[in-house]
Amino acid sequence: MRGFYLFSGGIVLGLLVAVAWGFAVSRQPAAEDTQSTFAGLPIRSDDGHLGVLVLGAHPDDCEIRAGGTSIMWSDRGHHVKFVSLTNGDIGHWQMAGGPLAKRRFAETQEAAKILGVTSEVLDIHDGELVPSLDNRKIVTRLIRQWNADIVIGHRPNDYHPDHRYTGVLMQDSAYMAAVPFLCPDTPPLKKNPVFLYSYDRFQLPTPFRPDIVVSIDSVIERKADALAKMESQFVEGGALGGPHRLPKNDEEHAAAIERVREGFKRRAARIADSCRDKLIELYGEDEGRAVKYAEAFEVCEYGRQPTKEEMRKLFPFIGQDGNRRG
Numbered sequence: 187m188r189g190f191y192l193f194s195g196g197i198v199l200g201l202l203v204a205v206a207w208g209f210a211v212s213r214q215p216a217a218e219d220t221q222s223t224f225a226g227l228p229i230r231s232d233d234g235h236l237g238v239l240v241l242g243a244h245p246d247d248c249e250i251r252a253g254g255t256s257i258m259w260s261d262r263g264h265h266v267k268f269v270s271l272t273n274g275d276i277g278h279w280q281m282a283g284g285p286l287a288k289r290r291f292a293e294t295q296e297a298a299k300i301l302g303v304t305s306e307v308l309d310i311h312d313g314e315l316v317p318s319l320d321n322r323k324i325v326t327r328l329i330r331q332w333n334a335d336i337v338i339g340h341r342p343n344d345y346h347p348d349h350r351y352t353g354v355l356m357q358d359s360a361y362m363a364a365v366p367f368l369c370p371d372t373p374p375l376k377k378n379p380v381f382l383y384s385y386d387r388f389q390l391p392t393p394f395r396p397d398i399v400v401s402i403d404s405v406i407e408r409k410a411d412a413l414a415k416m417e418s419q420f421v422e423g424g425a426l427g428g429p430h431r432l433p434k435n436d437e438e439h440a441a442a443i444e445r446v447r448e449g450f451k452r453r454a455a456r457i458a459d460s461c462r463d464k465l466i467e468l469y470g471e472d473e474g475r476a477v478k479y480a481e482a483f484e485v486c487e488y489g490r491q492p493t494k495e496e497m498r499k500l501f502p503f504i505g506q507d508g509n510r511r512g
């Protein structure tokens with residue numbers, strides 16, 4: 187019994203020390219230009235570079251839909267953050283739960299290194315994302331903490347409920363990000379971001395409208411490399427794969443990686459072809475026709491509505507010889 191009391195006493199003492207330490211840390215004066223939330227989370231300081239927040243439902247959606255454009259931003263010193271709103275823990279035919287969530291988190295970090303972005307995965311179960319008030323607050327805080335100029339997410343018309351609700355949560359936050367007394371622990375943005383939908387092929391109630399189409403020719407190999415790191419999905423087939431997808435030796439593995447890379451290149455080529463008119467409008471006749479690989483975005487009618495001139499600042503690599511320079 188005495189041992190128990192000593193043990194409990196130790197825990198209480200430990201907690202007191204931890205609380206005191208936490209208090210000391212939270213009392214440290216912040217650097218003058220650093221804003222933080224009441225909870226002590228940093229606000230990305232405004233250093234003259236853009237802040238881009240990409241919201242995906244699963245640990246691969248941001249990479250698929252905005253990986254190439256993100257490289258082009260990050261190569262120019264802009265700050266790109268990917269957030270997967272779910273942890274992807276049912277996205278495999280053979281494994282699930284914590285081990286799969288950990289594996290997929292590791293894949294996002296591998297991809298992030300190649301893309302030059304920061305990548306976060308929220309611990310919400312895959313297949314269970316709902317547009318709740320709690321989740322609206324989470325997304326609102328994420329937008330504010332990243333001091334976002336641009337937020338990208340799914341359209342709310344999509345085959346997958348998690349994709350749909352990611353789109354709804356982005357829409358729900360598009361106004362709320364600027365309202366100071368929602369989540370008053372996180373200062374509202376001075377300027378409402380531009381919200382963009384990423385490309386999809388769903389037709390109802392309205393098809394995707396390519397307002398911005400980015401040539402990713404100069405970075406397509408890096409995008410393909412990043413996606414090839416997500417083997418649980420693209421080598422092994424994700425939720426609907428099967429044992430036939432598991433490579434049996436190094437040779438089969440190398441062939442599978444090559445198939446993944448080529449598959450994503452074909453996908454980007456299809457986007458370029460289906461958005462050719464817009465590419466010509468943005469890049470000019472010759473360059474627009476020559477673009478092989480693209481990513482495309484639609485401006486959400488909530489949030490800031492950018493002028494053409496502002497759009498050029500947000501996508502500085504369009505129309506400034508960015509296609510050739512890389």
Ligand SMILES: [Zn+2]
Pocket residue numbers: 243244247346349
């Ligand atoms: Zn997804």
